[in-house]
Amino acid sequence: MKYPQFLVKPVSNKYVARLTREIIHRFSPDDFFLKFMLQQINPLDSAAYALTFDFDFEKDIEAFPVLLDLLKEHNIKAGLAVIGKFVEKYPDIHKRAVNEGHEIINHSYTHPDNPHWAPNRYFNKLSHAEQKEEIEKAHEVYHRILGVESIGFRTPHYGNLHTESVYPILAELGYKYSSSTAACGYKGFGAPSVHSHGIIEIPTGCSLHFPLAIFDSWNMLRKNNPFLGDDDLFVKEFVETINVISKNKLFLTHYFDPYDIIKNNKIDRMLSKLSLIKTVLYRDLFS
Numbered sequence: 309m310k311y312p313q314f315l316v317k318p319v320s321n322k323y324v325a326r327l328t329r330e331i332i333h334r335f336s337p338d339d340f341f342l343k344f345m346l347q348q349i350n351p352l353d354s355a356a357y358a359l360t361f362d363f364d365f366e367k368d369i370e371a372f373p374v375l376l377d378l379l380k381e382h383n384i385k386a387g388l389a390v391i392g393k394f395v396e397k398y399p400d401i402h403k404r405a406v407n408e409g410h411e412i413i414n415h416s417y418t419h420p421d422n423p424h425w426a427p428n429r430y431f432n433k434l435s436h437a438e439q440k441e442e443i444e445k446a447h448e449v450y451h452r453i454l455g456v457e458s459i460g461f462r463t464p465h466y467g468n469l470h471t472e473s474v475y476p477i478l479a480e481l482g483y484k485y486s487s488s489t490a491a492c493g494y495k496g497f498g499a500p501s502v503h504s505h506g507i508i509e510i511p512t513g514c515s516l517h518f519p520l521a522i523f524d525s526w527n528m529l530r531k532n533n534p535f536l537g538d539d540d541l542f543v544k545e546f547v548e549t550i551n552v553i554s555k556n557k558l559f560l561t562h563y564f565d566p567y568d569i570i571k572n573n574k575i576d577r578m579l580s581k582l583s584l585i586k587t588v589l590y591r592d593l594f595s
Contacts, residue, residue, distance in 0.1 A: 329520040341519035348499035358561035360387035367567040382579040389462040392417035392446035414461040417445040463488035479505035516549040525568040
């Protein structure tokens with residue numbers, strides 16, 4: 309099927325984006341997924357997948373030990389977007405993650421719009437100084453408690469809460485990348501690309517049958533009218549997506565919520581599939 313250019317290229321207008329998604333997801337989504345992804349410039353020399361997790365809530369911390377056990381069992385390293393306040397409150401589990409080779413991604417100090425510390429604040433509504441403080445204070449916590457220097461940032465709840473103002477802040481702080489956008493709406497077609505101020509944007513990815521939606525547990529399983537609504541279908545979608553990425557030597561990354569992904573053995577089954585493809589950390593792109 310030959311698609312008009314406005315369907316093949318990422319779109320930003322909300323109405324057009326919604327209409328496009330409905331059309332594509334109903335008709336030949338796998339064909340569109342491949343046409344879309346094949347336009348990327350893969351920064352690596354082979355198929356590669358970057359696995360990341362966002363630790364936004366206490367229940368994510370509760371799932372942390374199980375997740376680390378499974379990652380260790382499958383010998384897979386992951387990027388962990390963690391909150392500075394959680395590192396202060398639960399230093400030992402975060403130290404274990406660092407010691408086992410996982411990457412710490414700056415996810416702000418309090419995670420604005422978070423019920424634990426900042427329920428009535430939104431990152432995109434903070435002043436420039438407040439945004440910088442959130443990023444800088446988290447960075448200091450990672451250095452002081454974990455002994456690491458983060459080089460990447462993910463905006464809390466990213467999507468509509470992500471703002472262009474973070475890029476000059478990240479550049480000023482010496483950061484290398486942001487991972488705060490969705491592949492289906494970003495120019496890189498699922499691969500990292502230079503955004504502004506020298507910062508690389510690494511957009512989180514979609515999936516084979518839902519190429520214009522973020523492939524995560526919220527969209528696929530938990531929101532009202534989820535795209536899948538079934539754990540087995542979720543794992544099946546992941547496996548089939550990885551098959552296409554591997555066959556066509558593409559780059560893809562996803563993020564998942566730890567407390568949700570460990571349920572019903574989902575992550576264990578997904579990690580088994582990842583043993584068949586090269587897995588990388590975001591920081592590997594800069595080494």
